[in-house]
Amino acid sequence: MSIAPMKKLSLFAAGDDCDAIVSGLMKLRCIEIVTADAEKEALPACEYPGEKADAEASVARIRSAVAALEKYSVRKFALLKPKITVDRDAFASDGSSERAWETVGKVEENLKETSRIEDEIRAAEDLLRVAEPWYDDTLPLDFEGTATTSFVRGSLPGGTDIGALTEALAERFSYLTETSSGGGTVYVGVYTLNGYSDAAAKLLASVGFVKAALPKSPKTASALSREASSKVSRLGKEKEKLTEELRTLALEIDDLRVLCDIESTVLETFRNREKMLSAGPVNYLTGWAPAEKQEKVEKFLSGFACAYGFEDPTEEDDPPVLLKNNAFAKNFEWVVGMYSYPKYGSYDPTFIMAIFFCILFGMMFADAGYGLLFILVAFVGVPALKIKGKLKKNITMFGWCGISCVIMGILFGGFFGDLPYEIATKMFGAPEFKQAIWIDPVKDPLSFLIVSLGVGAAHLIAGMAVKFYILCREGHVLDAILDIGLWWVLFGSVALVALVPNVGIWVLVGAALAVILTGGRREKNWLMKPIKGFLSLYGLINYCSDLLSYSRILALGLASSIIAMVLNIIGTMPGNTVAGWALLIAVGIVGHPINIALNALGAFVHTSRLQYIEFFGKFYEDGGREFVPATEIGEFTDIDDE
Amino acid sequence: MNIWEFVTNILFQPASLAVLGAALAVILPGWGSAKAVGFCGEAVAGVMSEDPSKFGKALVLNILPATQGIYGFVVAFMVMIKTGIIGGGYSLTLNGGLYLFAACLPMAVVGYISAVKQGKTAVAGINMVAKHPEASGKAVTSTALVETYAILALLVSVLFILFMPAALTAAA
Known part of the structure; x- marks a missing residue:
């Protein structure tokens, strides 16, 4: 619901403590370390070229060992592979780390030996090929x-x-x-x-x-070939043995992965330390922390002999943006991020957007069956597979949309398309019935279009309300009333014309006049004021085109329900026989996933578009930078980023 | 049979006209989508050769222009129901056939053009994602803008078909 206020941390620490401080801050995961401006502060940047190169080399060695073992590892599927849970400090102290390094050494030895053997095999095979035409030659070569x-x-x-x-x-x-x-x-x-x-x-x-x-050899070609082929088979066996050894080593691949994360974290620590400036015996670090984490950071820093201060950002600063939302809306933050983070200090629209996102997505993909699948994947599959981090948020967002799909599917009659209807009428000869409890978009598209535009109007008015709120918060109450409030009167009067024409028409004229009279109030030139006022009435056309944009809800809703319907019609063609049911199941298993893939993507893209252009267009200030705290590397291991 | 007889006896029959319209609604947008998804795929392959980790973002852009083909299919399917090819129960008048033919045209023509143009925008977006993966949302949005017109065409074609005057059909 809001953008977290940030504090700027300035820290002076003794050079010897820096390693402990920086790696400690990385564990806390609440400071974004900024590359200090060496020119402005007139201090040289810290540099650790040797240590960094060593760390890079270690990481590269472990990575190539992991890559070699991956081929023989049982856990291959990266997406579904849960992260390793491990206590890093224990891993380093109980000797696991040394053992993992030993394994890396063994893998390297093995790979070296394997490539030597492969070279020898290649040479022997070359010899066989060259000698082949001379098998019958009884003279030495x-x-x-x-x-x-x-x-x-x-x-x-x-x-x-x-x-x-x-x-x-x-x-x-x-x-x-x-x-x-x-x-x-x-x-x-x-x-x-x-x-x-x-x-x-x-x-x-x-x-x-x-x-x-030909090789210079006192032997005949056939004798030489015999030797070469026995060598090939002997080397082949040796290679097999080495592969077998790799297979055994692959059992320890998870330890190597943990080691990889630990060494990458060491490298990352040096990279972060190079963002500091060196001032003789002490080093200077700057960074951003959410204000609410200040206490936590202070508590950590109290263990070191260092001087630090937290300041509020000034006009010149460019603080990063951390969005704070409840458990529901935080899954939609990445949709906002795909457009652009809001400017620091502006309004975080995630929560309102999330609500409309669910509604719009649900209408475009109104199918209870598909929605249930989404819910199952997001709220059962994700915890079961221990998926975490960004991917979890992505999937959970679709889970919430799935709930909306179920509700909309009941209202607008979708359960794997018109599956219940087709089965009842074609398989069991039931009389025709209406599957939707409210409106069936295929049979009554006009009503559905009106509902779509109604939801669109609510969405647009919500966007305007946010602008109204922002203007009031900044103290421009008059602007809020004249630029937003008057339009609402104008919209309301359109509805009033339909209900009470005599009164409505005068309210409409009055509101339009008010828009014309106030639209040019910022113009300095008195001649320009009325012209600008008339032009501002042109905004009506913009609002109309924004509203019509929501007709895509009907189009996308029809596309997904009609394709599902086609699948069901094909599937129920043979009627109530064993073959008929088999066909229905087969068509369903192949067809519905394709329909979901295509139309869920369409619904996602077009819902996002309605948010970005129609909704954000009313108020959004973009250009924020995402808050990326310094952190340990958790490529393979679980660092619990909740 | 001379040309005139062919036109009046075969082509200018209600079902022929409706099916011709439906066929165009599948052929043209499908053609455009296939073309567009094809050249987007080439661009994606180019990006993948540099950095396979961007596949997810590039894929979304790759399949955006596929929707026109689907919309065309939806229109054709609705014509099939209206003409009784699926389900039966209708027979058209000559005006009805001509009406359905015309109803398919918005989807057929706009579907083709918008698919190809959307594909070109998507290729530009894919190339942008290669350099700035964080801006993929903007690339997707500007690509989706092109689709607006395919959606409007679909809506008009569908509404024409659904609200076909009853006088143009007669119960079989």
Whole structure:
């Protein structure tokens, strides 16, 4: 309901205490540490390059170990994985931390060994591939000829006329043997009498002979291959053993995750300490804290030899914004945040917005069945899966909207679309009946449109009321009455015209005249006053277009209920048979989730739009910055951010 | 059969006209949505190659232009009920067929254009989210502004169909 007042903390502390103070403040989670302005204060910033680099290296080592083990870990699904609950201090003192570091070392050793083995396997497999064409060659691979001849192995392109080549080589005192052929290549060995090698080489080059690149080995190709393949299978077994070891180490992955959070917190502490300025033996820290947390911070700081003060923000300051809302409305703060946080010191609209959000969402997605699913996920699933933090708020918000969907679904007749109606009439031949207890938007869209616009009018008037309140709070009561109150009279008189035309028309004329007369009151130039006054009556068109914008409630409501209806019509086509029920269930299981996904998104986006443009447009001052307190890192572990 | 006979005997029949309108209401907005969601998907893939953690925010923008296709489908479905293709029980006059054809046009035409234009806004939004993920609400809002016109077209088409004068239909 409100924006928390902030206090600015200035703190001087002995350099030795800084680590304890900053990490203590991070545990308290109620101070946003600000990067101090080194130029303004004419002091150098604190720097910890060495410590920071060490911490970064530690985090990187743990992260790569965790990433390697994740493949073998049982808990894979990140979204549903509850955070680890652990006492960090106990973890550090009872030796778990050392054991986790040992595990990191083992994983690193293992990965190094694995990659070495993989390299060796690759080399052996390369050898197998190279040696394959020479299996039938009985000569050792390093054989290069006898005392009177030279010998060379190589390949010729397939289709070479071997007979002709053999004859041509014979003229150059050479002898060709074919070893094997395959893949469009012929593998040959060529003996040449000493002194004729150049002539033979020239001829061979002209037919595309390529010398084979074989390892120099006194063994034959087949012997070498046998060795290589036995090596591959032996290395494969070793690799298997290493993988098995990783699988065992993966059982300790949660300890590594805890260690990762602890080391990341150390790194974060250094990052926060670098926001301080150094003034000789003492360091200077500035930050923002909610005023209500001042006492808590003071109590913590009293344990240290330090000087500090809390001040109210001045005009020059840019305090961060912390919204304070009840258990219901705080789930909607992120919707406000998606637009922009309100300016510090302005009005927090979350609560009113949350109420209208539920109503508008419920009307656009008026289905009791879908609403029940939302409620189930938000109020049963979230606690069961121990989902916390931002995600919990996101889902809980849809849970509250689900309650509204159930109510609207009963009013406007939606339970998985018209499922009860289709089952009763098609499966059991019941007479036609009205599923909605109030209005069925598919059968009577006009009434539903009128209800939509009525809710829209209430929403707009609520927005204007907030502006009225803000103006009064700032002491501009006259502005509030003339800029907002007169419009309400004008709106009221439109309704009055419909009820009591004789009186209403005069009230309407009077209100319009009042708007024209007062609209130009801020204008200095007397000539401009009436012109500005007439122009302000133009605001009526804006209000009309704002109001018509709420017709989207009908459109989105129809879209979701008609798609559900199509699913139900298809599902009940075969009638009351086993196949019929099977089809109904199958169509429902596939179709309804798709309908929910598409139309819940549409309802969310368009409800948000009605809030941002039609509602916020009336009063909202944006441009606030979210309060982000310095905190321990809780990527994997539970730091209880409630 | 010459062209004139084709037009009068086949095309200018009540059911043909209504079905033609319904078909256009599915084809054009569906075409536009498919196109728009397609090029949004390309943009999302580009952003994902840099930072997969923004997928959730980018996905919302990616599927925003999908709704026109759904709206077109809703209109077509209502025509099917009105013409008795589903459920039976109605028979149209020639004027009735022409009326339903015309009723489908707002959704068919505006649905196509708004889907494509909304897709372009969404692509710009996706690129913005890549740099400023915290501003995704603004990107979604400005993209949703385009949809206003598809919603108005849907409303008009639906209201035309639902409030079709009884004289244009005759009980079968």
